[in-house]
Amino acid sequence: MLDALKAQPADALLALIKLHAADPRADKIDLGVGVYRTGDGATPVFKAIKGAEQRLVDEQDSKSYLGPEGDGAFVSGLMPHIFGEDADRGGRIAGMQTPGGTGAVRLALALAQKAGTRRVHLGTPSWPNHAQIVADLGLETVPFDHALPDGTANVEAVLRVVREGEAGDVVLLHGCCHNPTGIDYTDEQWRAIAEALATSAVIPVLDIAYQGLGHGMDEDAAGVRQVIAAVPEALVAYSCDKNFGLYRDRVGAFYVLAKKPDDLDTIMSNANMLARATWSMPPDHGGAAVRIVLEDEGLSREWLDELGDMRERMRGVRERLAAADAAIPGLNLGALADQNGLFAVLPLSSDQIAKLREDHGIYMAGSGRINVAGLHRGNIDNFIAALEKVAG
Numbered sequence: 385m386l387d388a389l390k391a392q393p394a395d396a397l398l399a400l401i402k403l404h405a406a407d408p409r410a411d412k413i414d415l416g417v418g419v420y421r422t423g424d425g426a427t428p429v430f431k432a433i434k435g436a437e438q439r440l441v442d443e444q445d446s447k448s449y450l451g452p453e454g455d456g457a458f459v460s461g462l463m464p465h466i467f468g469e470d471a472d473r474g475g476r477i478a479g480m481q482t483p484g485g486t487g488a489v490r491l492a493l494a495l496a497q498k499a500g501t502r503r504v505h506l507g508t509p510s511w512p513n514h515a516q517i518v519a520d521l522g523l524e525t526v527p528f529d530h531a532l533p534d535g536t537a538n539v540e541a542v543l544r545v546v547r548e549g550e551a552g553d554v555v556l557l558h559g560c561c562h563n564p565t566g567i568d569y570t571d572e573q574w575r576a577i578a579e580a581l582a583t584s585a586v587i588p589v590l591d592i593a594y595q596g597l598g599h600g601m602d603e604d605a606a607g608v609r610q611v612i613a614a615v616p617e618a619l620v621a622y623s624c625d626k627n628f629g630l631y632r633d634r635v636g637a638f639y640v641l642a643k644k645p646d647d648l649d650t651i652m653s654n655a656n657m658l659a660r661a662t663w664s665m666p667p668d669h670g671g672a673a674v675r676i677v678l679e680d681e682g683l684s685r686e687w688l689d690e691l692g693d694m695r696e697r698m699r700g701v702r703e704r705l706a707a708a709d710a711a712i713p714g715l716n717l718g719a720l721a722d723q724n725g726l727f728a729v730l731p732l733s734s735d736q737i738a739k740l741r742e743d744h745g746i747y748m749a750g751s752g753r754i755n756v757a758g759l760h761r762g763n764i765d766n767f768i769a770a771l772e773k774v775a776g
């Protein structure tokens with residue numbers, strides 16, 4: 385029976401990792417994998433997380449099951465950071481822990497489907513898993529253009545979707561630090577989106593995977609908070625895997641904003657049922673470490689400081705790249721300074737991307753997406769010089 389299966393394409397980024405690993409050049413540059421790197425190219429465990437993990441080792445006295453909702457104090461501890469003051473909007477928001485942000489996106493879309501959704505409007509390009517999850521659920525992706533050629537967001541495209549979408553349609557929005565473009569809506573654009581959503585038949589799924597890596601924890605949530613304040617219903621997928629550096633520990637949460645508090649029990653019973661049928665329960669360790677950080681003033685301060693250092697380092701890289709704009713006019717590098725987070729897309733042809741890899745040992749996704757955190761003082765001049773040669 386299993387011989388009926390057809391081979392599926394390998395994950396292109398994983399293939400890139402292998403190519404990079406096999407390259408003997410000492411000055412090779414990896415801009416492919418989507419993890420934060422320090423100026424030394426490392427992806428260390430946050431000190432605040434190490435501190436929390438030590439406490440877990442010392443104090444945790446059971447690893448007995450917690451249930452499909454996971455660690456409730458982790459879920460509620462995050463809420464003021466995500467939603468701000470009035471973190472549960474008068475009792476209209478509830479949540480549960482998920483295996484990473486990916487699990488939360490999956491749960492949000494599966495729950496929407498259970499409630500009647502058939503179509504998901506998705507600004508493209510997007511994180512490839514979005515369309516994969518939509519397709520795997522048997523839903524339809526309806527693409528719209530996320531960005532304009534000048535490197536800013538195409539707000540008219542999303543407003544059209546929100547105004548013209550049909551009842552039950554979902555629009556999937558990146559809360560901040562858009563993957564792969566780095567192009568976020570401005571606060572003013574978020575206001576227009578929130579206003580349009582307030583009277584729309586379309587329900588937003590807000591995917592927040594990089595809070596704190598753009599301009600700050602509150603700043604990066606400002607758009608999401610405007611939407612939450614305006615709409616009757618919303619679904620939120622949250623990842624702690626970047627802003628707590630927990631990647632492989634798979635730490636995420638899913639939240640629902642309901643029309644009224646009384647609706648939450650029924651909605652969450654459906655989310656619970658879907659979780660049980662998929663992963664049963666989320667992994668505990670990383671979420672427990674985040675909870676300990678959030679509950680402890682000292683660890684919280686340490687975490688926010690570490691996050692601030694990461695953000696500033698990436699800002700510096702963006703500014704250095706933007707300063708090369710005049711030397712390589714075709715790449716619109718100037719726009720990178722106003723974009724956010726780990727990623728940017730450079731308008732390079734596949735030939736140019738291959739040349740950068742073959743001639744200069746620079747590894748990036750075939751889409752032209754670069755991880756700006758792959759650049760640092762030791763390699764950024766080489767990178768700019770190579771870009772100048774290949775695309776200047």
Ligand code: PMP
Nearest residue numbers: 484485486511563591593623625
């Ligand atoms: N959403 C977006 C837009 C992402 O880029 C990512 C991470 N690459 C996620 C969700 C999920 O992250 P994770 O499952 O690793 O928590």
